[in-house]
Amino acid sequence: MPPIYKVSYVVLGENHPGAILNVDEAPHVGATVTLGKRDFEVVEVLDLIPARGEFHFLHATLRPRPARR
Amino acid sequence: MPRNSTGNILSSYAATAIRLFRTPDFTIGRRGQDRTETGRRPHMDLLDVLAKVELFEGLSREDLASLARICRPRTFRAGEVITRQGEPGHDLFIVCEGLVEVVRDNPADPSAPHAVVNLGRGQIFGEMSLVDRGPRSASVRSVGDDSLVQVLDGDDFQKVCGDNLRVGYVVMRNMAADLSFKLRHRHLTGR
Numbered sequence: 422m423p424p425i426y427k428v429s430y431v432v433l434g435e436n437h438p439g440a441i442l443n444v445d446e447a448p449h450v451g452a453t454v455t456l457g458k459r460d461f462e463v464v465e466v467l468d469l470i471p472a473r474g475e476f477h478f479l480h481a482t483l484r485p486r487p488a489r490r
Numbered sequence: 491m492p493r494n495s496t497g498n499i500l501s502s503y504a505a506t507a508i509r510l511f512r513t514p515d516f517t518i519g520r521r522g523q524d525r526t527e528t529g530r531r532p533h534m535d536l537l538d539v540l541a542k543v544e545l546f547e548g549l550s551r552e553d554l555a556s557l558a559r560i561c562r563p564r565t566f567r568a569g570e571v572i573t574r575q576g577e578p579g580h581d582l583f584i585v586c587e588g589l590v591e592v593v594r595d596n597p598a599d600p601s602a603p604h605a606v607v608n609l610g611r612g613q614i615f616g617e618m619s620l621v622d623r624g625p626r627s628a629s630v631r632s633v634g635d636d637s638l639v640q641v642l643d644g645d646d647f648q649k650v651c652g653d654n655l656r657v658g659y660v661v662m663r664n665m666a667a668d669l670s671f672k673l674r675h676r677h678l679t680g681r
Contacts, residue, residue, distance in 0.1 A: 422541060422542075425542055425544075425612070427544055427612065427671065429671070429674065429675040429678060431675070431678045431679050432679075437605075437679075438591075438592075438605040438606055438607045438608060438679060439607060439608065439675060439678070439679045440589065440607065440608035440609065440610055441607060441608070441609055441610065441613055441671070441672065441675055442585075442589070442608075442609065442610025442611050442612065442613060443542060443543075443544075443610070443611045443612030443613070444611075456589065456608060456610075457589055457608070457633045457634065469671075469674060470671070470674070473547060473667070474547045474548060475547070476544050476547055478671065480674075480678060
């Protein structure tokens with residue numbers, strides 16, 4: 422089975438609860454992440470805890486992107 | 491019209507063969523109402539989904555099949571409440587598609603509940619009430635119009651874990667790891 426990335430997304434600069442979800446590819450700095458109807462930019466990615474089996478546990482910091490028009 | 495004995499034997503074999511080779515009727519819903527999707531080997535789809543849920547990491551396909559049998563798919567519209575804080579309930583929920591928001595009541599301003607976290611694909615919720623049998627610690631509502639959630643009845647789930655202690659150990663270990671991950675996330679968000 423390919424790796425699964427369980428990511429804790431934390432949003433900088435605003436009162437946002439962040440999100441936890443599984444993704445098929447590890448997030449990378451500069452990528453866009455959509456949570457609900459809002460887009461965010463990934464500014465940092467760290468390993469949160471060691472991998473277990475196919476699961477990798479990451480922490481990604483986000484900042485809001487301008488609203489889509 | 492009465493059948494001859496050869497016909498009866500053949501029809502009996504045919505019925506047995508159908509029972510033996512029939513695809514188990516596991517279900518996986520998609521958009522719209524709760525429903526069973528009968529095409530394209532649906533049980534395989536659900537097993538593939540469950541295999542990507544951390545709660546079940548370390549289980550065999552056979553183990554996953556025993557859990558798939560107790561899954562019920564449900565879909566929720568934006569804003570629809572899935573569990574409500576303070577209410578009883580011990581079902582366990584797995585987010586398969588979409589995003590749900592976990593919120594807690596805000597005593598200072600009841601009109602503005604406190605958002606705790608959003609949970610997306612592969613995440614579970616409801617595990618606290620499953621384990622401690624207490625009331626729901628938070629409300630959970632769908633963020634989008636097509637959130638697909640698998641619901642596992644708490645009693646059925648505990649029975650699967652109790653009937654196979656290895657499955658029970660793996661699932662409970664993973665559940666503890668998931669709670670730990672949520673706590674780490676909460677520390678990082680400072681909420």
